[in-house]
Amino acid sequence: MIDFIELERIVGEAIRSGAEYAEVRYHRVDGLSLFFLNGVLFGAYQPLVSGVAIRVVYSGGLGFSSTSDLTSEGLRDALSRAIASARSSSFMVKNKVVMGAASLGYAKYSVLERKLLVDMPVEDKINSLVEKLKSIDFKRDPMRISSYTLSYNENIEYKMLVTSDGAVIESRVPRVSLFYNISASSGERRANRWNMLAASGGFEVVDKVKLEEEINDDLNSLYTSLVKAQSPPRGRMDVVLGPEIVGLAMHESVGHPSEADRVLGREAAQAGLSYRREYREPQFGSELVTVIDDPTIPGSYGFYLYDDEGVPARRRFLINKGRLEELLHNRETAAVFNVESNASARATDYRSEPIVRMANTYMAPGDYTFEELIEDVREGVYIRKYMEWNIDDYRWNARYVGLEAYIIKDGRLGDPVRDVVLEITTKEFFSNIDAIGRDLEFSAGTCGKGEPSQPMPVWMGGPHIRLRGVRL
C-alpha cells in the first residue's frame, strides 16, 4: 500500500525535474459482479484495479503516465515516462498548457454504507437478489419472456491525490448498480427492455432502488408495447415526456455540449464537438428551463466532493431560466476561458487522465402536476419510456424512440402506441417547452467519453415536461 508521503515524494521529484505542475493519484477500485440468467447465478467477476497515475506539465506540454507497479523502480519509471511524454508534447504545442488557479482542497471524505459491502457475505448478497427475482411475477399472457438477465455490480473507489500546488484529497466512495435486460415476445413481435438502477452507498442501495417494482413496471411496459399498442400518430402535435427521457436529454443535449474540452475541440475526433462553440444567443430556450449539474447530491451515482484535480465540487448552472450559462471545466480548460474550474475533472481509474465530465445532470422541476400537463393537450402523445436514442456529434439533433407511450386526446390519456419516434433539434426542444412538472426523478447511467474510453457513473434527471407543437 502506498501512502501520502510517497505521493508527495513523487510530486517533489517531478517539480525538481523541471515540471511546472505535477499531480499524483493513487486510485484503487475493488469490484464484485454477480451475473444471473433467468434468476440463477451463472458467474461472478471480481476486478481489482489499482495503481498510480502521474500527470505533469513540462514546458507547456502535458504528459500522463500510469503504472500498477508500486515498487520504487516502477514509480520512478512512471515519473520518467510522464516527464518524457510532457516534454515530447511540449515540442508540438502552439498554446502552452496551464493549470488554472483554483481554491484547492485539503480534505478527506467518504460515503457511508448502511450495509457494508466488504462485511456482507457474498452468499447473503446472492440470496437477497435471488429472493427479489423470485418474488416477481413475470407472467403477462399472451406475452412470453424468452430470457431475463440481471447483473449486480459493486465497486469501492478509493483515491489519494496530491498536486504540486497544494491539493491533498483522500476519498472513499462505494457504489452499487443493477443492470437488467428482459427479452419478450407476443406472436411475431419481439422486444427487449434494459434498465440500470444505481446509487452510491452500500448494499442498502439494492433496496433503495426498488428493483422488484422497476422490473414489474418494465414488464408492464413491454406488455403494453407488444400486446396492446398500435401504430402512433404522425405529424405536429403536443408531446409530454416522462422523467426518464427528460433526464437523458439533459445529459445528451445540455451536459455533453457544456463540456469545455469539447467546446475547445479536444474531443473532436472522438465524442465530437458542441453547438456551444458557435451558439452566441444567451437566451437558448424557454425561461422555464433551468438545467443543473450537481456532484454533491447525497447518495447519487455521480457523487463526489472534490474532483480529481483537488477542486471542491459545487452545483453548476448549465442553463439558467433559459439562458446558456456555465461550461463544465477542469483546471486546464478553465485557464483557457479565464475562469475558475468548477470541479469537473474525473478519471475512471489509475490508467485514466482526469478529463471534463458530468456528475448528476438534471432539469429543475416546475410547478405542474402530471394531470395539469395532460389536461391542456387537445391532441398529442405522452412518451413515458424510451428504448433507443442517439444524437449527432454537435449535440444538435436527437432521436428518442418510445417503448411505452400513449395518445392524449382532449386532455385525457388514451390508447397505447408503439415505436413513437421523436427527432428534434436541441433548440426546438428547449424553445417548445411550455410547462414543467413538479416531480423530479433520476435515472442512472454510465457515461462514455475519452480515449481510451473512460466509463463514468452519472445520474440523469428531470420532471415530466410538455412540448408544444413538435413533429413526431
Added chain:
Amino acid sequence: MIDPQVLAENASRKLSNLVDEYVVNANIVSSVMVKYADGEVTVTQSWKDYILDVYVSKNSKINTSTYTTHDPIEVLSKLPSLIEKLTASPLYTPLPEPTGSPLSIIDSRLKDSSLSGDISGLLGSIDVKSYGNVAGMIEISYSRSHYIGSNGLDSGFEITEFNGYFRVFRGDDSGQWAWVSTFYDESLARGALDKASSLAELCSSLPKENIETGYYRVLLSPMVSGNLLESVARFSTAGSVILGFSFLQGKKAGDIIASEKLTLREVPRNNRLPNYRGFDDEGVATMDKPIIERGVFKGFLHNSKTAKLMNEKTTGNAGWILPRIFNLEVEPGDIRESELLEALGDGLYATNNWYTRFQNFLEGTFSTVTRDALLIVRRGKPIACSRRARLAGSLPEMLSSIEDLSRERWQIKWWEVRAPIILPHMLIKKITVTSTTL
C-alpha cells in the same frame, strides 16, 4: 520488469490446491498514445500495466477476476473463500483440453518505443501539423501474455499494435479515417490523414444541401460498414443470443440472413490484425471461419460453456464465461474503389458514423448518425454535401440489401469500431435516411 511467465507460475502455484480448475493469464501491456486537437498535441500518455486475469471453478461454481495491482498473488488468496459461497453455474462445463499453439507477431520498433515510452523517433516523421485543423490520436502498444491452466495449458505470446485515427476539418466540413496494424508503417497514418483531408476538402468544395427524409441507395465507407458489421459479429456470439441481445436468436446454421455478396469472417489468425492469437482463453486452438458466407449464416461463436448449452462445438472464441470476437474480415467485392460513386449512381455516400443504438436487439432495428462528409451523389458524381443525417433500419434488412462491395479493403479500428476489421466499401440498395438540420 515482472516477467509474465513468472507471474503466471506464481499464480498457478497459489491456486493449484485451492480450486478444482483454474486458468491464469499474466499480461504486461505497455502503450503510448499521442492525442491531437486543432493540429497540435494535447497530451501524450504512457501506460505500463501488469494484469492478471484468473478463472477458477469449484464444484461447478465459476468465478473470474482481473487484478491490475501491485501484488496480485496476495489478493489471490481471497478467491477460494469467495467461490465457496457461490452457487453452481448452469453454464459450467469442465475446461477443454488445450489444443492451440502460441502465435506471436512483433515489430521491434513498436515494442521498444512502447516499453521506453519514447515515441519521438517513431512518430516524428508523421507531420500532422501540415494538415491544418486535425484532431485524432496515434497509439502504439506492446503486450506479452502467458497462460497457465489446470487443463495443461502453458503458453505465451507477444503482440505489437499500431493504430489511430484522424479527423481533418476544412471550415465547418470534415473527414475522418482510421487504421490498425500489427506493424509500424507511417504510410498508414499518412494515408488516414490524406483520406480524411480529401473528404473534408471535397465536402468543402461542394454546395451544402439538406437531405429529404426517405429511402436511399447508400454507399457505406469501411468506417460505417465496420461499425455495423461489428455489431453483426457480436450478435453472432452465443452469449448475445443467450442473454437476449441478438437478432440472430432463433437462427440456425444454413439460414440465409444476408445478400450473397456478403462473407463476414472471424479471423484470429490474421497476423495483420492485433488480436492475432493461436489459442483462446481456454487454450483451444483458434481458427479463421465464416460467420456469414455468401449470405448464409454459418453458426454461432462459442466457448466450451455456450457450446455445451447449445449442444454445439466450441469455435475457439473463449471468453471464460461468454465467447468473444477477436478480429474480423469481410471478403472484397467486384467494384473498383475508383468506380464506387459511378456504381452508386444516385444516392448518398456516408463516410463516417457514430452513436449506433438498437431500438430492439431482438429485431435488430437500429439507427446511427452520420458525421463528417456525407456526399449527395447524382449520376455518379458528388453534387452536394450534407453534414449530418441518420440511417435507420434493421440489420436483417440492411444485410439483405447489400448490392456489392469494393475490391479494395481497409484495416480499421477506432472509437466506434472496437474489433479490428479488414473490409471494403459496401453498397446498400435501400435504407431509410432521415434528415437532420444543418
